[in-house]
Amino acid sequence: MKKLSAGPPSWRRTVIVTVALPLVISLAVMAYAWPASRIAPRDLPVGVVGTSTAGQKAVEGLAHSKPGGFDFHLYPTQASARSAIKNREIYGAFVVTAGHVTVLEATAASTTVAQLLTATGQQLAAHAAKLPAKTATPPVGTSHRSTVGKSLAKPAPKVGFRTVDVVPTAADDPRGVVFNSALLPLTICSILIAALIATSGAQMSVWRRLVDLFAACAATSLAAYLVAEGLLGALPHEHVATWGALSLTMLAISATSVGLITLIGPAGIGLSAALMVFVGNPFSGITSAPELLPKAVGDIGQWLPPGAGANLLRSTAYFHGAGSAGHIAVLVLWSTLGLAAVTFGRRDSAVANKGLAEDLADDDRSADSPAGNGTPAALPSTLANRPHSHARHPAHE
Numbered sequence: 001m002k003k004l005s006a007g008p009p010s011w012r013r014t015v016i017v018t019v020a021l022p023l024v025i026s027l028a029v030m031a032y033a034w035p036a037s038r039i040a041p042r043d044l045p046v047g048v049v050g051t052s053t054a055g056q057k058a059v060e061g062l063a064h065s066k067p068g069g070f071d072f073h074l075y076p077t078q079a080s081a082r083s084a085i086k087n088r089e090i091y092g093a094f095v096v097t098a099g100h101v102t103v104l105e106a107t108a109a110s111t112t113v114a115q116l117l118t119a120t121g122q123q124l125a126a127h128a129a130k131l132p133a134k135t136a137t138p139p140v141g142t143s144h145r146s147t148v149g150k151s152l153a154k155p156a157p158k159v160g161f162r163t164v165d166v167v168p169t170a171a172d173d174p175r176g177v178v179f180n181s182a183l184l185p186l187t188i189c190s191i192l193i194a195a196l197i198a199t200s201g202a203q204m205s206v207w208r209r210l211v212d213l214f215a216a217c218a219a220t221s222l223a224a225y226l227v228a229e230g231l232l233g234a235l236p237h238e239h240v241a242t243w244g245a246l247s248l249t250m251l252a253i254s255a256t257s258v259g260l261i262t263l264i265g266p267a268g269i270g271l272s273a274a275l276m277v278f279v280g281n282p283f284s285g286i287t288s289a290p291e292l293l294p295k296a297v298g299d300i301g302q303w304l305p306p307g308a309g310a311n312l313l314r315s316t317a318y319f320h321g322a323g324s325a326g327h328i329a330v331l332v333l334w335s336t337l338g339l340a341a342v343t344f345g346r347r348d349s350a351v352a353n354k355g356l357a358e359d360l361a362d363d364d365r366s367a368d369s370p371a372g373n374g375t376p377a378a379l380p381s382t383l384a385n386r387p388h389s390h391a392r393h394p395a396h397e
Helices: 007-037 055-063 078-086 110-134 143-154 177-181 184-199 205-230 237-266 268-282 295-304 305-318 324-368 380-396
Strands: 042-050 070-075 091-095 100-105 160-165
Touching: 007 268, 042 055, 042 078, 042 110, 055 070, 070 078, 078 091, 078 268, 091 110, 110 160, 110 205, 110 237, 110 324, 177 184, 177 305, 177 380, 184 205, 184 237, 184 268, 184 305, 205 237, 205 324, 237 268, 237 305, 237 324, 295 305, 305 324
Parallel strands: 042 070, 042 091, 100 160
Antiparallel strands: 091 100
């Protein structure tokens, strides 16, 4: 019978190892690899300075070569375009004149976008260098036939090109590698904090758990900040606000995870990991930009704590908090929902745990009773009288 009963678990384990586990791993790899393989500009907000003919032709050329790739905003001066970049309204701007192309960019917003804008600006400069030779008109009083050979023989004029980094990354992290690498360990650590707090003593009060949750997120985010800035120099500005952004991000992830564990039990840990690590992290766009990911992926990522937290961290660390209101709202929403689940769902969980503890205690008392293991749990009061009856037997003897 033991061999027969061991059959189904063995087959179940085989199915898990050979089918379920490879499927989960494949989905995890696809969640990270697929968005990265589809990086391309999709309504990427950029600016164009001036309304000159060269600028208009630049916009027309970009719209034709990359349809739907850019969302153009016109600015009268470079100063206004720089202000828009610093306020996180656009990622960069093109300043196109007859003899020069300047790209205003912000590597702090996204090094990948900055590289894309640089390459696009170089294409504009190459295209602008060909325009004068093709569109040149002969002087007054000169026949078109006599000038054809001269215009063809004349070399294309050179067009100057340069890039200006309006909001650069930290000098110790010029490529943003440290910044981009910080999100995944913070997400995993937040889930570990939630698992530790949720699985701690069943009799712990709700308020004690909430205090522990807030304290753990604040302390852990402070430690992460001291490493990222104190040792690596990757978060150089607005120290208190940056620490606050890290704390709010961890709180949103941890509170959601604790809430799920409170509501559905240990399965909440797996659901939290799937939601935050395998969806929220790769969909966040932290290594590129949300506008470079497929539309649905970028939108989903910004509604999850990892994506909102990553953009909030950029805003506080490099842009003095500009454009952070929406991201703060998302993180506060997730934190509130998670804390509400812990507060109101904990009551039912505590009652269930208390009932289970009482049942286990009754079983232990029944097992220790003289009647043996088969004595019902409802007989402790009867068993308590038995020592007196046994005590009377010697007197009769």
